[in-house]
Amino acid sequence: MSATVYLIPTVLHDGAVSCLPAYLLDAVKACSVFYVENERTARRFLKSIWKEMVIDNYGWHNMKEWTPALRTVFLQDLEAGKCVGILSEAGCPGVADPGQKLVHEAQLQGALVKPLVGPSSILLALMASGMNGQQFRFNGYLPIEAGERQKAIRTLEGESRKNSCTEIFIETPYRNNQLLEMLVKTCAPQTLICVAADLTGPAESVQTKTPAQWRAALPELHKRPAIFLMYAGT
Numbered sequence: 001m002s003a004t005v006y007l008i009p010t011v012l013h014d015g016a017v018s019c020l021p022a023y024l025l026d027a028v029k030a031c032s033v034f035y036v037e038n039e040r041t042a043r044r045f046l047k048s049i050w051k052e053m054v055i056d057n058y059g060w061h062n063m064k065e066w067t068p069a070l071r072t073v074f075l076q077d078l079e080a081g082k083c084v085g086i087l088s089e090a091g092c093p094g095v096a097d098p099g100q101k102l103v104h105e106a107q108l109q110g111a112l113v114k115p116l117v118g119p120s121s122i123l124l125a126l127m128a129s130g131m132n133g134q135q136f137r138f139n140g141y142l143p144i145e146a147g148e149r150q151k152a153i154r155t156l157e158g159e160s161r162k163n164s165c166t167e168i169f170i171e172t173p174y175r176n177n178q179l180l181e182m183l184v185k186t187c188a189p190q191t192l193i194c195v196a197a198d199l200t201g202p203a204e205s206v207q208t209k210t211p212a213q214w215r216a217a218l219p220e221l222h223k224r225p226a227i228f229l230m231y232a233g234t
Contacts, residue, residue: 003078003111009118013201031085033059066101125196128206131231136166164233176221184211194229
């Protein structure tokens with residue numbers, strides 16, 4: 001019997017389950033074991049969409065660190081033909097989140113891999129930014145050190161201008177304010193900067209402005225989940 005691996009999206013904002021499709025529950029009910037980034041939050045999320053779930057009836061494995069032991073257990077579950085669920089902390093597993101290693105192994109073993117629809121901060125922000133959605137690149141985190149960060153911003157801005165590409169990146173929430181200040185300070189006057197904060201939450205905000213426009217009214221982003229986009233193309 002071939003194993004099935006469900007890639008289960010989770011909420012971006014705690015409690016915002018209304019943006020999840022109904023068929024997600026069917027996939028969760030089909031699983032017998034879950035590989036998750038954080039067991040506590042994964043259990044809480046699954047109970048929020050299926051209150052009758054008996055947590056102790058399922059196998060649980062932390063996938064945050066890819067180890068030989070984790071690979072062995074995962075392969076055993078695949079060989080047993082189990083239905084496996086993979087969940088990251090927020091959004092879609094394997095996209096700017098853990099899960100890719102497991103999916104790669106599942107593909108190698110010929111398992112049925114089923115990605116499920118759910119919120120992705122990268123795509124939601126891009127959709128609402130007004131920037132180029134035909135050519136874009138996710139860059140993860142920028143360097144922490146100020147000089148290296150400014151250099152990275154200038155490099156991305158140059159590549160965006162040259163290739164008409166939307167550059168997307170993130171930051172640890174407690175450093176969001178510093179990143180936006182650096183973007184405003186570094187980018188050329190005509191470069192567009194988008195900040196998408198609290199996506200799918202009640203305080204959701206997606207704004208695209210020039211550096212001067214941002215400078216006139218810098219928002220408070222401290223500890224708010226946010227994603228940043230830059231477009232310097234024509």
